[in-house]
Amino acid sequence: MRTRPLKVALLGCGVVGSEVARIMTTHADDLAARIGAPVELAGVAVRRPGKVREGIDPALVTTDATALVKRGDIDVVVEVIGGIEPARTLITAAFEHGASVVSANKALLAQDGAALHAAAEENGKDLYYEAAVAGAIPLIRPLRESLAGDKVNRVLGIVNGTTNFILDKMDSTGAGYQEALDEATALGYAEADPTADVEGFDAAAKAAILAGIAFHTRVRLDDVYREGMTEVTAADFASAKEMGCTIKLLAICERAADGASVTARVHPAMIPLSHPLASVRGAYNAVFVESDAAGQLMFYGPGAGGSPTASAVLGDLVAVCRNRLSGATGPGESAYAALPVSPMGDVVTRYHISLDVADKPGVLAQVATVFAEHGVSIDTVRQQGKDGEASLVVVTHRASDAALNGTVEALRSLDTVRGVASIMRVEGE
Numbered sequence: 001m002r003t004r005p006l007k008v009a010l011l012g013c014g015v016v017g018s019e020v021a022r023i024m025t026t027h028a029d030d031l032a033a034r035i036g037a038p039v040e041l042a043g044v045a046v047r048r049p050g051k052v053r054e055g056i057d058p059a060l061v062t063t064d065a066t067a068l069v070k071r072g073d074i075d076v077v078v079e080v081i082g083g084i085e086p087a088r089t090l091i092t093a094a095f096e097h098g099a100s101v102v103s104a105n106k107a108l109l110a111q112d113g114a115a116l117h118a119a120a121e122e123n124g125k126d127l128y129y130e131a132a133v134a135g136a137i138p139l140i141r142p143l144r145e146s147l148a149g150d151k152v153n154r155v156l157g158i159v160n161g162t163t164n165f166i167l168d169k170m171d172s173t174g175a176g177y178q179e180a181l182d183e184a185t186a187l188g189y190a191e192a193d194p195t196a197d198v199e200g201f202d203a204a205a206k207a208a209i210l211a212g213i214a215f216h217t218r219v220r221l222d223d224v225y226r227e228g229m230t231e232v233t234a235a236d237f238a239s240a241k242e243m244g245c246t247i248k249l250l251a252i253c254e255r256a257a258d259g260a261s262v263t264a265r266v267h268p269a270m271i272p273l274s275h276p277l278a279s280v281r282g283a284y285n286a287v288f289v290e291s292d293a294a295g296q297l298m299f300y301g302p303g304a305g306g307s308p309t310a311s312a313v314l315g316d317l318v319a320v321c322r323n324r325l326s327g328a329t330g331p332g333e334s335a336y337a338a339l340p341v342s343p344m345g346d347v348v349t350r351y352h353i354s355l356d357v358a359d360k361p362g363v364l365a366q367v368a369t370v371f372a373e374h375g376v377s378i379d380t381v382r383q384q385g386k387d388g389e390a391s392l393v394v395v396t397h398r399a400s401d402a403a404l405n406g407t408v409e410a411l412r413s414l415d416t417v418r419g420v421a422s423i424m425r426v427e428g429e
């Protein structure tokens, strides 16, 4: 074993970074044996230098992250600051000054992954980011390496623990959205400002990363259709139950049936209780992958938290250090397929539509005609009426999102339709 240590610069020492430092210290001997050389924490960049950080030598702490990455003797930079800047500039500088990079930064990778990969390649360095999607769950590496000889057709995932916690609460207790969010906040599962989670921004970043790797195609954050889950109601869960379904916020990356394009989207959807993703409870994450040769695969585990996320970071650190010792680099960006990313209107799926209508003869026929005129075929209809008003629940066969939108617009203009109470896509069948 080499005795000269590999030097690691840790950028950020918060929820994830502090756990990375702890595991590097407590598992130092095992890490050295697995890598073939000891790893040494050479510096820790933070914003607040005065903060007490258990287990961190204060002499290593600096507020000058730029000077740390430019030292010239750093082998690996671990970026766990988060956000776009200064993380982007620091990672680029790290490559230019001879270091490989491990990052957990989904926002940055979804936005600027292509440029960062190019910078890594130009400088002959590694860029690894297993922790950026679904915390501890091995997902990037299985997609990038284990399935490199297969053809992935679909990635369907619960990739945000906060929203899964909220939806699971609504499902199991009958609570409304706000009540479930309040509980998630009180228990520390939701941040004070939950927008990034509940509006689907966090899941959309992960969907962009997953789709890019799965389909060997550049998928930018802007390519991902996004709908949050704040409008999901207890009534939606009641409807889902009647159909033998539950509701999850899903990230869905799909190859079109003809294989010529791909789509990536995030939205709440009904899924059958028999689908493996339906049983993912609490703040857990799970990703279901469908491929030509392997068939169906499911990856499950804790999608966030300091220690689980640090596990993924450390896995990358070991891989990058091994590459470093052997003078090699791991797989870089694979975007050779360059498939076009289709808009949401092209997505084909099933829909559950709940309408408030006048309770009088002929309404059902009128509504059915509108569906038929837009080429959306109806699977089932359920009608409940009282006091001159009625609700009509329509479940469709597979249709494009564009056709469904046209149908809904036309329905809204009918005198007998008082309102469209909810539209929910039905997935996983």
Ligand SMILES: NC(=O)c1ccc[n+]([C@@H]2O[C@H](COP(=O)([O-])OP(=O)(O)OC[C@H]3O[C@@H](n4cnc5c(N)ncnc54)[C@H](OP(=O)(O)O)[C@@H]3O)[C@@H](O)[C@H]2O)c1
Binding pocket: 011, 012, 013, 014, 015, 016, 017, 045, 046, 047, 048, 049, 051, 063, 065, 079, 080, 081, 082, 083, 086, 104, 105, 106, 107, 131, 132, 135, 303, 304, 305, 306, 309
């Ligand atoms: N938390 C999770 O469960 C989780 C899961 C998966 C991925 N991630 C990703 O991991 C990354 C880190 O998340 P986190 O939860 O650990 O964040 P965090 O707890 O807020 O920690 C951020 C760290 O970065 C430091 N920092 C902020 N601005 C800095 C700057 N300009 N220069 C140097 N240091 C700076 C902070 O310093 P101070 O300590 O002085 O404030 C802090 O130590 C993010 O990209 C996040 O998306 C997190």
